[in-house]
Amino acid sequence: MVTAGGDCPGMNAALRALVKAAVHRHDIRVTGFLDGFAGLLADQSRPLGFDDVSGILTRGGTMLGASNRDDPFRVPVDGPDGRTYEDRSDVVLRTLQRHGVEGLLVIGGDGSLTIARRLEAKGVAVVGIPKTIDNDVLGTDVTLGFDSALAVATEAVDRLQTTAASHHRVMVLEVMGRNVGWIALEAGLAGGGDVILIPEIPFRYEAVAAGILNRVRRGRRFSIVVVAEGAKCPGGRTVVRQIVEDSPDPVRLGGVGAVLARALEALVPFEVRYVVLGHVQRGGSPTPFDRMLATRFGTAAVAALAEGASGCMVALKGDRIERVLMADVLAKPKRVDPQGERVTAARSIGTIFGDEASA
Numbered sequence: 394m395v396t397a398g399g400d401c402p403g404m405n406a407a408l409r410a411l412v413k414a415a416v417h418r419h420d421i422r423v424t425g426f427l428d429g430f431a432g433l434l435a436d437q438s439r440p441l442g443f444d445d446v447s448g449i450l451t452r453g454g455t456m457l458g459a460s461n462r463d464d465p466f467r468v469p470v471d472g473p474d475g476r477t478y479e480d481r482s483d484v485v486l487r488t489l490q491r492h493g494v495e496g497l498l499v500i501g502g503d504g505s506l507t508i509a510r511r512l513e514a515k516g517v518a519v520v521g522i523p524k525t526i527d528n529d530v531l532g533t534d535v536t537l538g539f540d541s542a543l544a545v546a547t548e549a550v551d552r553l554q555t556t557a558a559s560h561h562r563v564m565v566l567e568v569m570g571r572n573v574g575w576i577a578l579e580a581g582l583a584g585g586g587d588v589i590l591i592p593e594i595p596f597r598y599e600a601v602a603a604g605i606l607n608r609v610r611r612g613r614r615f616s617i618v619v620v621a622e623g624a625k626c627p628g629g630r631t632v633v634r635q636i637v638e639d640s641p642d643p644v645r646l647g648g649v650g651a652v653l654a655r656a657l658e659a660l661v662p663f664e665v666r667y668v669v670l671g672h673v674q675r676g677g678s679p680t681p682f683d684r685m686l687a688t689r690f691g692t693a694a695v696a697a698l699a700e701g702a703s704g705c706m707v708a709l710k711g712d713r714i715e716r717v718l719m720a721d722v723l724a725k726p727k728r729v730d731p732q733g734e735r736v737t738a739a740r741s742i743g744t745i746f747g748d749e750a751s752a
């Protein structure tokens with residue numbers, strides 16, 4: 394098995410569940426490759442038995458290490474003509490063969506599951522477990538790690554209310570969410586944020602400011618703005634922090650909170666401050682929901698492999714864990730529906746999205 398992509402709470406819990414189920418129920422030997430797909434390229438692994446995974450249920454991150462670089466289909470090679478990229482997926486196949494691997498379990502987000510799918514096309518039996526705090530994988534009601542990140546982001550909104558109200562300020566909280574606004578929307582709603590800005594709903598500074606000024610007319614001399622890092626500034630531009638060339642998804646976002654705070658300060662009669670929550674929301678212990686989901690996903694994934702399934706991902710649908718074909722769910726991200734029930738509920742209570750509809 395391999396834990397790939399950005400870490401998140403619940404990966405260890407899933408790892409624990411699948412190793413225990415593999416040993417206890419299916420009599421399967423588990424090998425854990427280290428640091429995501431890097432471990433498969435460099436042949437670095439460790440055997441995983443019952444004792445190795447005991448005590449990790451509550452620990453965030455992954456005991457195997459993770460990486461959101463190291464795409465075996467696009468390995469950077471520095472030569473005299475500069476950097477080029479090579480397909481080294483055959484190295485991965487040889488590593489798997491050397492270890493006698495009959496099936497590969499991948500705990501990953503959309504990028505890592507796409508790599509898993511490409512390995513499947515080369516003959517590897519693969520089952521995926523969807524994890525990412527962004528919650529942007531189609532086919533499952535929720536991804537592993539989202540609930541834990543949401544709890545942290547909601548607490549951040551709660552805590553910012555204090556200073557916002559006491560000092561009559563606008564406090565901007567930038568949360569993660571590269572392509573989608575699930576964390577911003579749900580933390581904003583759960584924490585009582587006044588303005589929520591997400592990639593799915595284009596906003597204008599003037600419309601955000603008008604919403605804040607409306608609140609002033611109702612006697613509210615402070616506002617909390619929750620903005621997803623992937624929210625598009627007027628003109629459709631996202632704020633990029635860094636490009637990581639050897640990553641399956643090279644663009645690293647960050648900074649929209651600062652840009653927004655600067656723009657708003659010119660439009661509202663308040664001091665505007667911003668906070669970037671960053672990796673704090675990816676760390677710490679998983680929530681009870683994520684521990685449960687990890688246990689259900691982990692055991693279901695190992696059962697799927699044991700039954701000879703491949704090319705599928707375990708998924709939460711209502712109260713059931715099902716298998717969905719990776720081919721059906723990985724083509725595009727699961728976005729917030731701007732006309733959906735959550736956004737409608739938010740608009741009904743006066744939440745400002747910075748668009749014409751919330752004017």
Ligand code: F6P
Pocket residue numbers: 399461502525526527569570571622645646675
């Ligand atoms: O996809 C999960 C995620 O946490 C995104 O929300 C964020 O944009 C990205 O990973 C950050 O990646 P890194 O840890 O490389 O900065």
